[in-house]
Amino acid sequence: xxxxxxxxxxxxxxxxxxxxxxxxxxxxxxxxxxxxxxxxxxxxxxxxxxxxxxxxxxxxxxxxxxxxxxxxxxxxxxxxxxxxxxxxxxxxxxxxxxxxxxxxxxxxxxxxxxxxxxxxxxxxxxxxxxxxxxxxxxxxxxxxxxxxxxxxxxxxxxxxxxxxxxxxxxxxxxxxxxxxxxxxxxxxxxxxxxxxxx
Amino acid sequence: xxxxxxxxxxxxxxxxxxxxxxxxxxxxxxxxxxxxxxxxxxxxxxxxxxxxxxxxxxxxxxxxxxxxxxxxxxxxxxxxxxxxxxxxxxxxxxxxxxxxxxxxxxxxxxxxxxxxxxxxxxxxxxxxxxxxxxxxxxxxxxxxxxxxxxxxxxxxxxxxxxxxxxxxxxxxxxxxxxxxxxxxxxxxxxxxxxxxxxxxxxxxxxxxxxxxxxxxxxxxxxxxxxxxxxxxxxxxxxxxxxxxxxxxxxxxxxxxxxxxxxxxxxxxxxxxxxxxxxxxxxxxxxxxxxxxxxxxxxxxxxxxxxxxxxxxxxxxxxxxxxxxxxxxxxxxxxxxxxxxxxxxxxxx
Numbered sequence: 417x418x419x420x421x422x423x424x425x426x427x428x429x430x431x432x433x434x435x436x437x438x439x440x441x442x443x444x445x446x447x448x449x450x451x452x453x454x455x456x457x458x459x460x461x462x463x464x465x466x467x468x469x470x471x472x473x474x475x476x477x478x479x480x481x482x483x484x485x486x487x488x489x490x491x492x493x494x495x496x497x498x499x500x501x502x503x504x505x506x507x508x509x510x511x512x513x514x515x516x517x518x519x520x521x522x523x524x525x526x527x528x529x530x531x532x533x534x535x536x537x538x539x540x541x542x543x544x545x546x547x548x549x550x551x552x553x554x555x556x557x558x559x560x561x562x563x564x565x566x567x568x569x570x571x572x573x574x575x576x577x578x579x580x581x582x583x584x585x586x587x588x589x590x591x592x593x594x595x596x597x598x599x600x601x602x603x604x605x606x607x608x609x610x611x612x613x614x
Numbered sequence: 615x616x617x618x619x620x621x622x623x624x625x626x627x628x629x630x631x632x633x634x635x636x637x638x639x640x641x642x643x644x645x646x647x648x649x650x651x652x653x654x655x656x657x658x659x660x661x662x663x664x665x666x667x668x669x670x671x672x673x674x675x676x677x678x679x680x681x682x683x684x685x686x687x688x689x690x691x692x693x694x695x696x697x698x699x700x701x702x703x704x705x706x707x708x709x710x711x712x713x714x715x716x717x718x719x720x721x722x723x724x725x726x727x728x729x730x731x732x733x734x735x736x737x738x739x740x741x742x743x744x745x746x747x748x749x750x751x752x753x754x755x756x757x758x759x760x761x762x763x764x765x766x767x768x769x770x771x772x773x774x775x776x777x778x779x780x781x782x783x784x785x786x787x788x789x790x791x792x793x794x795x796x797x798x799x800x801x802x803x804x805x806x807x808x809x810x811x812x813x814x815x816x817x818x819x820x821x822x823x824x825x826x827x828x829x830x831x832x833x834x835x836x837x838x839x840x841x842x843x844x845x846x847x848x849x850x851x852x853x854x855x856x857x858x859x860x861x862x863x864x865x866x867x868x869x870x871x872x873x874x875x876x877x878x879x880x881x882x883x884x885x886x887x888x889x890x891x892x893x894x895x896x897x898x899x900x901x902x903x904x905x906x907x908x909x910x911x912x913x914x915x916x917x918x919x920x921x922x923x924x925x926x927x928x929x930x931x932x933x934x935x936x937x938x939x940x941x942x943x944x945x946x947x948x949x950x951x952x953x954x955x956x957x958x959x960x961x962x
Contacts, residue, residue: 506962509644509646510646510647510962511645512645512646512647513645544647544683544749544751544752544961545752546740546741546742546747546749546752547694547721547723547739547740548647548683548685548694548696548720548721548740549685549694550645550647553840554812554815554816554817554818554838554840555815555816555817555839555840555846556816556840556843565878566878568919
């Protein structure tokens with residue numbers, strides 16, 4: 417019995433460590449840039465692919481990823497688009513929309529490589545309105561690097577971790593477009609049984 | 615046993631990892647939210663004088679309500695069901711009722727997004743009129759204004775909302791002939807409309823109309839402007855005329871809500887209200903017909919995570935000495951009344 421008790425304690429400890437490690441790892445995906453603002457920045461090598469091709473692929477991605485916003489071309493071979501995503505507060509049964517984070521996505525292509533940056537990360541908190549819906553509080557905007565001024569460390573870490581996870585996911589989706597892998601799921605032929613042969 | 619434990623550990627680790635990645639879902643499967651509130655009030659006349667809603671018990675540690683709201687959205691269809699248990703959500707917010715024998719539905723409706731910009735909603739809903747609401751989480755002050763107390767709390771009906779842009783939307787609907795009741799008296803003939811405008815960043819304004827042959831006509835302006843990170847200004851103005859089927863009279867009034875954040879977790883706010891009753895046969899929760907009251911409420915919101923502590927002092931001054939306030943003992947009339955409230959509200 418003592419053995420089981422020890423193993424139970426070990427199990428709980430491992431779960432706690434794993435959970436905190438995952439959240440911490442997602443938060444660490446964000447970096448502070450030269451102006452002390454959070455960004456998610458990656459440079460990706462793409463041997464054998466010219467800049468024009470990469471630019472066109474990044475444009476396709478931008479139009480698909482943020483369909484409501486028209487991508488802009490501010491620098492040669494670069495795409496800029498803006499979007500926002502939801503972040504959640506609480507956990508388990510009381511998990512709900514805590515706010516939204518708006519961002520700017522910049523993708524620049526050169527021969528054999530591209531880089532992208534998610535920046536201008538601004539948090540707009542949500543509050544429950546009289547009809548029971550979670551809606552944005554008008555006029556309240558908090559840059560991610562200033563979250564701890566308005567919110568507890570725990571809340572700030574939670575939102576930063578979710579932002580890190582979103583950026584990572586966006587980067588992975590972008591990579592699929594840049595690799596030009598099919599984003600359309602293959603239609604598997606329907607397997608039918610032949611009932612006339614037995 | 616070791617193998618089983620290792621398997622469990624692996625599963626748990628994967629579950630947490632998957633949860634951490636799962637941040638871009640459009641909507642959680644089921645959202646549960648709500649609040650719990652409790653308060654202490656002391657009226658300096660040693661009995662309750664101020665007739666506005668809630669915080670009504672004199673020299674008593676009393677309860678508001680537990681409020682439970684469920685929301686689920688699947689595709690374009692959603693429902694909200696919100697129920698409250700406790701005096702604030704029961705007898706204190708159903709005007710004709712005097713007992714606390716049942717719970718009270720705050721919201722119970724279904725809605726459907728016909729398009730991204732066009733929504734249809736039907737059921738029993740919190741009113742779209744006014745600045746303050748029943749839920750203590752939605753208000754800055756714990757005690758409520760005369761405009762809130764005398765306006766509608768809920769309306770049952772069917773409404774359509776069209777969003778022109780982020781800066782403008784229009785709602786129009788048909789509602790039951792009486793406010794705050796689950797079923798109509800006999801007809802569904804109250805017309806309601808709301809024009810929402812957002813003229814500047816942080817500034818929203820709602821122009822509201824509710825008119826019916828039994829419910830009367832109320833026109834309402836509700837607006838708030840987050841002028842700086844720390845300073846917000848709200849305003850509510852309304853005019854109500856009773857339906858001829860009910861009587862004559864009504865009320866009009868204006869309330870101003872300046873609020874300033876003085877620290878990360880502390881915000882101070884003042885509510886200044888002028889409320890005037892019209893001459894006629896209809897009486898209000900306020901001064902006698904043809905009179906007026908001026909009320910000032912100074913409130914602090916001190917937050918600690920989901921808990922908000924709300925100390926508040928309030929001073930109301932009637933136009934006439936016969937408008938309802940009485941001195942200690944409850945007999946000698948007086949023009950003014952004052953009270954202190956300390957409330958705690960936990961939101962989840």
